[in-house]
Structure formats: C-alpha cells, structure tokens
Amino acid sequence: MNAFTFLLCVLMHEVTGQIKDISPARILVPQRIVSENSNLHVICSTFGFKKNTPVYVYLCNNGTGVERLSQKPEENDSTFTLTKVTPTDSGEYSCVHSISEYKPDEVNATGINSIGIHVLANFQPANLTLSSPSSVSQGAKVEFVCSLPYVLQTLDDCGSVQSYLMRDRAIYQVQGFDVKQREARFVIQDAVQKDSGLYSCVVRPSQCFKDAERLTGNNAVILQVQKG
Missing domain, CATH: 2.60.40.10 (Immunoglobulins)
Structure with missing residues (x-):
C-alpha cells in the first residue's frame, strides 16, 4: 500500500467515523x-x-x-x-x-x-405604478398602486399589513396592504407642486420599523406637478 492510498483510507475512515x-x-x-x-x-x-x-x-x-x-x-x-x-x-x-x-x-x-x-424581512420592496400620466396639473387627483407579484408571508397570518409610499426615499404616506389582493392604493388629492418627486413603495410584513429613510422599492416613478 503506497502513501497516497494509506492517506485516502485514513481520511475515509475519519469521515465514516464521524457519520456513524x-x-x-x-x-x-x-x-x-x-x-x-x-x-x-x-x-x-x-x-x-x-x-x-x-x-x-x-x-x-x-x-x-x-x-x-x-x-x-x-x-x-x-x-x-x-x-x-x-x-x-x-x-x-x-x-x-x-x-x-x-x-x-x-x-x-x-x-x-x-x-x-x-x-x-422588516421591509419588502414592492412594485409601484402610476394610474395617471407622470406629469399632471395642480389640483389633479393622483393614484399610485403598490403591488407584489407573489403572496406575502406575514406574522400571525395577517390579512392586512402596512405599506409605505416613499417620496425621495422618505415616508410620504402609510396605507394598509391587502395581503390577499397583493396591493395597496395611495391617493394624492388636489396635487400641488411640492408633491413632485421620485416615488417608490415598500411593504412591512413584520412588526418592526427601522431605518425608514433608506428604504427603496423595486422601481421608482417620477411625478411632476405643473402649474395650472
């Protein structure tokens, strides 16, 4: 028996011994x-x-x-x-x-x-769509749809969890997220110029809430409010 074969046998014995x-x-x-x-x-x-x-x-x-x-x-x-x-x-x-x-x-x-x-995860990035054109006039009604393409797992089988509409990476609105429908709707009534910005959304399947300022979703949409 050469040295290589002997070493291989020893290693196999050690592995087998550990398994047993x-x-x-x-x-x-x-x-x-x-x-x-x-x-x-x-x-x-x-x-x-x-x-x-x-x-x-x-x-x-x-x-x-x-x-x-x-x-x-x-x-x-x-x-x-x-x-x-x-x-x-x-x-x-x-x-x-x-x-x-x-x-x-x-x-x-x-x-x-x-x-x-x-x-x-404390916060789950979600998809955001804008039901209106990305550029609207002041006073217009703007609706965002925050959605997920899959069923969200939650603590204690919650039927509705919180979701957040983010503008320029800061929380702008909080809304209930329907777990069964897999979406939440955010509405801005009578939009003004200060509502312009870069929007995204996230969902909170757990009860923790930290570092909201750094949250971003899967994508971002731009809303520009023009003077009437």
Missing part, C-alpha cells in the same frame, strides 16, 4: 415565522435517543451544523438562541447529537424531524 458518531434528535420551535432582527429560540431534545452520558447537541440548517451546545447526562433538552436573525437564516432546521465535539459546520446530518423556519 452522529445520532438524531428532535427539534421543537415556538414559531415558524419570525421577523428580521428578532431572536429565534429552538429546543433540541435528545429524550429517548441518548444514553445517560454527556453529549454535544448540534443545531443544523439545511443539513449543516450552525450551533453547538453541551448537554449534561441528566439533561434531555438544549435551547438554542439565534440572535438578530436575518432572511438568510431561513431554512429547514433539525437537531443531532454526538459524544464527540466537532465544529458545527463539520456536521452534515439531519435529525428525527425537520422544521421550516422563515425569517421575514
């Missing part, structure tokens, strides 16, 4: 949809799956370990807290455990069950 050393656990979560920047709490239970020994419990996202906790022999539950989650933390979560300590990202496995967790 990982055992499944059960995952429990209080919420499957959470808002951005909130904390996600996940319970991994080894009850019925381990002997009375200390183990390391791994929280996995899409089959790859992301967090690790040690668990005492008399314990069966380990609570993971992911702080200030972002939409990139969305995925299929599961739990496994091992008597060996690994770096979380070295663990590639899934547990007894998996739970899909979706992290809602």
Whole structure:
C-alpha cells in the first residue's frame, strides 16, 4: 500500500467515523415565522435517543451544523438562541447529537424531524405604478398602486399589513396592504407642486420599523406637478 492510498483510507475512515458518531434528535420551535432582527429560540431534545452520558447537541440548517451546545447526562433538552436573525437564516432546521465535539459546520446530518423556519424581512420592496400620466396639473387627483407579484408571508397570518409610499426615499404616506389582493392604493388629492418627486413603495410584513429613510422599492416613478 503506497502513501497516497494509506492517506485516502485514513481520511475515509475519519469521515465514516464521524457519520456513524452522529445520532438524531428532535427539534421543537415556538414559531415558524419570525421577523428580521428578532431572536429565534429552538429546543433540541435528545429524550429517548441518548444514553445517560454527556453529549454535544448540534443545531443544523439545511443539513449543516450552525450551533453547538453541551448537554449534561441528566439533561434531555438544549435551547438554542439565534440572535438578530436575518432572511438568510431561513431554512429547514433539525437537531443531532454526538459524544464527540466537532465544529458545527463539520456536521452534515439531519435529525428525527425537520422544521421550516422563515425569517421575514422588516421591509419588502414592492412594485409601484402610476394610474395617471407622470406629469399632471395642480389640483389633479393622483393614484399610485403598490403591488407584489407573489403572496406575502406575514406574522400571525395577517390579512392586512402596512405599506409605505416613499417620496425621495422618505415616508410620504402609510396605507394598509391587502395581503390577499397583493396591493395597496395611495391617493394624492388636489396635487400641488411640492408633491413632485421620485416615488417608490415598500411593504412591512413584520412588526418592526427601522431605518425608514433608506428604504427603496423595486422601481421608482417620477411625478411632476405643473402649474395650472
């Protein structure tokens, strides 16, 4: 046996050993949809799956370990807290455990069950259309339609969430967004010159509200109000 073959056998043995050393656990979560920047709490239970020994419990996202906790022999539950989650933390979560300590990202496995967790962005950019010409006279009625081409996921299955008409990247109007119809309508009655500007819209599927001044939608439309 040459040196290359020997090294390959050793590496295969280590990988195989790690796979055999990982055992499944059960995952429990209080919420499957959470808002951005909130904390996600996940319970991994080894009850019925381990002997009375200390183990390391791994929280996995899409089959790859992301967090690790040690668990005492008399314990069966380990609570993971992911702080200030972002939409990139969305995925299929599961739990496994091992008597060996690994770096979380070295663990590639899934547990007894998996739970899909979706992290809602605080603000979702939307599409904006103008029902009137982009140039109108003073006193005209102007209507904007803020819409999404897909069904919006919300916290607690809200039927209506807030949406924002932005002018020059600042909040100009707040309106209810119909989740079922996937749109909101903004109206400017008796437009004046100061209503001129660059408009866009965003939707707030969560209950958080931060950094509104920097929000932009998928596109922007120009409204120019002329003197009568």
